Amino acid sequence: VCHWRGCSFCVFGAVVGQWQSVLPDIQAVLTDAEEKQIKNEGVKKWLDDLQDLAYDVDDILDEFAYEELRLKLQKTQSQASTSKVRKLIPTCCTNSNFTPTSFLFKNSMIPKVKDITARLNNLTTRRSSLGLSDILSQVPTSKGKQPRLQPTSVVDGSVEYVGRLEEKTEMIELLKGDNFNGV
Structure with a gap:
């Protein structure tokens, strides 16, 4: 971990930490x-923008993963310098990182x-202005998810349908x- 104040590259970890604190609120x-x-x-536009943001975040994370693999490969191929001058440079800017x-x-x-x-902060602000409520925190369940609604039937059992009794009986038979006549 680099603690050098002048290093603008060390902010990535802090920014990802901010993302991690906002994303659960949006997910909720x-x-x-x-x-x-x-x-x-x-709300539909908000969801579309959220999906676009998710794709862009995925692309950025892919770029970071690729860069990490590239640096690991480069590190195994090169020898680390142990000079006294290099030890004064922050770790984020030394070896294969620089x-x-x-x-x-x-x-x-x-x-x-x-x-x-x-964009993430904008979505969070818009979420509040759209009046979207945190469903998951209002109704906690054993799994932390919203309980599913029970399905309802369109057919009313108390209503008796008239007509076509013969066709109904024939269909049941x-x-x-064991009739295999193509039916």
Whole structure:
């Protein structure tokens, strides 16, 4: 862990921590948002924006994973320097982390991470203005999920339907019988 104040690259861990604190709040309102999107176009737009953000975050995480693999491979191929001067440089900027490629990668990621953070904060603010409630915290269950509604039947059993009694009886006999005439 680098504790050098001048290092702008060490903010990635803090930003990811911010993302992790906001995402559960958004996840908790998804059930309410999915129900309200039918009647409220603003909620539908919010869900669409949230999905776009999720795809962009996934892309950024893929880029980080690729860079991590690249650095691991590069580290195994190179020898670490143990000079006294290099020990004075923060760990985030030494060894395989301080190559032109990794420097360019980190510089290219800073605006992307800032954009994602701004969009995430915007979605959180819009969530409040849309009146989306935290369904999961209101009705806790043993699994922490919203209980499913019981299915209802459209057919009313107290109503007696008239007519076609012969066809009904014939259909029941066909279903019960060993008739293999293509039925």
